[in-house]
Amino acid sequence: MSSKQIVIHAPATVANMVCGFDVLGFAVNEPYDIMKIRFSDSPGVTIINEDIYNLPIDPAKNVAGAALLAMLEEIPEVAGLELTINKQIKPGSGVGSSAASAAGAVVAANCLLEDRFRKEDLVRFAMNGEKLASGVKHADNIAPCIYGGVTLIRSIFPLDIIELNAPPLFVTIVHPQIEVRTADARSILKQQIQLKDAIKQWGNIAGLVAGLQKSDYDLIGRSLEDVLIEPIRSILIPGFDEVKQKSKEVGALGGGISGSGPSIFMLSKDEQTARKVETEMKAIFSGIGLEHHTYITTINQQGIKIIEA
């Protein structure tokens, strides 16, 4: 048995990207989880937590474990894997914490296995973690975590992932310390929508993709509009409307709910604006007495990084 150990960084991700519900997402450079994997004599998946979150170590109840178990089914010659997780992305914050665990685990394992699987396979395995976390196999965090940059899930069955270009963008994220469960945020959505609203939404996603491909910042900003999901989900996030308004007033291109919340992200063309946005976010949540944490980061073009192989 090889004693090789792989260490990776799995980045946080922002799903939906305002007008791309369930299909768009992007990776950021901060925060990220640190994970180590090695072959083990113990059969199945052994999980060791090195962080403060006390997540389940039963692999069937752990998102990273669920992803690795799906992978192990296709590599019967591997007896066991030992995964050590040092989670930096707070679970439930809405920036792809579960995706980082699930995607990080299978990317690390694939490195251990000398790249036996294609990226599409890794997405497929990792989606088992998302199923465990939210009840639905979705890839809008998994795909950008693995591929980096901005990704489009054109179709989930069959899986069709498209890597989009993106100009340099600064991302300000605020995580107000309230709990929004993904399953709850999903259940409040209307399953029937107006055709006229859907037309607005696909006009915007088309505009956003064109803006990203053309590096047209104004078009990106104009297209960051969501007439369907945000009006419903933002009710769960105190301060949301004010954060959005003030961020735009100080120059942000636009933004919205990260994934199903409660984190809010804003895109800016330069770092100075991203800092002004952070100042506004802090003032708003301090004003309403809500604990919060902020990040200023950039789009992560690489996805999961192999730190030690």
Added chain:
Amino acid sequence: MSSKQIVIHAPATVANMVCGFDVLGFAVNEPYDIMKIRFSDSPGVTIINEDIYNLPIDPAKNVAGAALLAMLEEIPEVAGLELTINKQIKPGSGVGSSAASAAGAVVAANCLLEDRFRKEDLVRFAMNGEKLASGVKHADNIAPCIYGGVTLIRSIFPLDIIELNAPPLFVTIVHPQIEVRTADARSILKQQIQLKDAIKQWGNIAGLVAGLQKSDYDLIGRSLEDVLIEPIRSILIPGFDEVKQKSKEVGALGGGISGSGPSIFMLSKDEQTARKVETEMKAIFSGIGLEHHTYITTINQQGIKIIEA
């Protein structure tokens, strides 16, 4: 009064482009209408028809007339305009015949007025023609007719038109000689749709825009899928499913209903494939005994052409 005369060619256009209902459209090089305009001492708009279609010459009842009347409201110093129309695009065929008339008239008039108006203004005037033709101010034929290429109407109020790149594409169009009124094709649509279907649709439009921008023919083909409008509207077009299936079998990237039909368009990467598609189309409509007309053309990158100024 100037005796100057402007002659233009106003191209046919394909609206919706399968997954971009109400927001996407492109212009083609064939067929096109020929229009002449000059200043006139007769107040208002004088229309002269030089074709076989017997369209109304009362400007308030003529789509080109309605567009020019809207324009005249903003140029009180111009007494009258005389427009001669030689229509080559059969009305009601679903390839933007009314848009060519309305857009052609205002572009020609703007040339006469030495480019007083911006393209956005011309779209705004021409939409009055579409309102007359279909009851709705839409720009998905008008915009590509004026701008050329593939256009996205990200928003109609306020008007936001985005010019998309497109790789070289061959377009095969078949017009089966049945009548599908735009207003009817619109009224049969469901105003309420499933969120899950809308997600598929915006995944596809995002894929199509990315494919066009990246010149990725396979992605363009995979994204030419419409789960919302086509299943309903295609019922009005005999032979539709077979045309689509056979066209793909001989190599077409994909395609669907042009605008609200009855014309069907198919995109191909090369002329040879476009010709095979035409052969299939002719065989299918001959087989069901339906008169039809076909075109093999390419995307028109220029829009309305000024032939004589």
